[in-house]
Amino acid sequence: MPKVVIVYDSKTGNTELMANAVVEGANTVKGTKTELRKIGEKFPISTLKDADAIVIGSPTLYGNITSDVQEFLANLGNLQQSKRIILKGKKGAAFGSYGWDGGWNTERIEDELKKLGVQLVAPSVSAADQGGVMQMKIHKDDLAKCRELGTIVAKAVTGKKSG
Numbered sequence: 823m824p825k826v827v828i829v830y831d832s833k834t835g836n837t838e839l840m841a842n843a844v845v846e847g848a849n850t851v852k853g854t855k856t857e858l859r860k861i862g863e864k865f866p867i868s869t870l871k872d873a874d875a876i877v878i879g880s881p882t883l884y885g886n887i888t889s890d891v892q893e894f895l896a897n898l899g900n901l902q903q904s905k906r907i908i909l910k911g912k913k914g915a916a917f918g919s920y921g922w923d924g925g926w927n928t929e930r931i932e933d934e935l936k937k938l939g940v941q942l943v944a945p946s947v948s949a950a951d952q953g954g955v956m957q958m959k960i961h962k963d964d965l966a967k968c969r970e971l972g973t974i975v976a977k978a979v980t981g982k983k984s985g
């Protein structure tokens with residue numbers, strides 16, 4: 823069964839809400855397996871080996887994606903270079919949240935995914951921190967966009983048509 827792996831970082835829960843929405847969207851596509859992994863928690867990197875798509879999410883911290891996400895992406899580059907993992911040809915997408923700097927943090931992720939040879943199949947979602955509590959921290963329209971991102975990626979790996 824085609825597998826979509828979502829890897830994200832989140833320090834105060836906002837990007838986590840987005841990651842959960844991506845999973846929800848992907849799960850609406852029958853015949854897709856999804857795996858959600860948070861950077862900082864233990865998981866084998868080999869989980870990405872048999873992934874058909876990888877979706878990466880990050881908050882913006884001090885004008886960049888988090889150092890944990892940067893390190894994670896750099897590790898993937900090293901692993902690919904030593905042929906321990908092949909990401910080239912897999913599908914992917916990016917999402918992220920920010921407070922005030924605009925949505926360019928997802929461009930950083932997309933650049934790194936492209937360098938790894940990952941084919942971007944969905945427009946990235948970049949959401950402003952609404953400063954509220956619980957679900958309100960990310961606007962419901964942005965969460966809907968995340969669900970859509972998940973659905974597009976899952977359809978891309980199952981060969982179903984989007985739209």
Ligand SMILES: Cc1cc2nc3c(=O)[nH]c(=O)nc-3n(C[C@H](O)[C@H](O)[C@H](O)COP(=O)(O)O)c2cc1C
Binds near residue numbers: 884919951
């Ligand atoms: C220490 C710290 C640094 C931050 N730096 C930035 C920044 O440089 N630019 C920006 O737009 N938002 C910045 N933010 C806001 C976060 O990107 C925003 O609150 C985001 O939604 C947090 O995501 P998370 O809850 O998944 O950690 C910063 C937040 C913190 C706590």
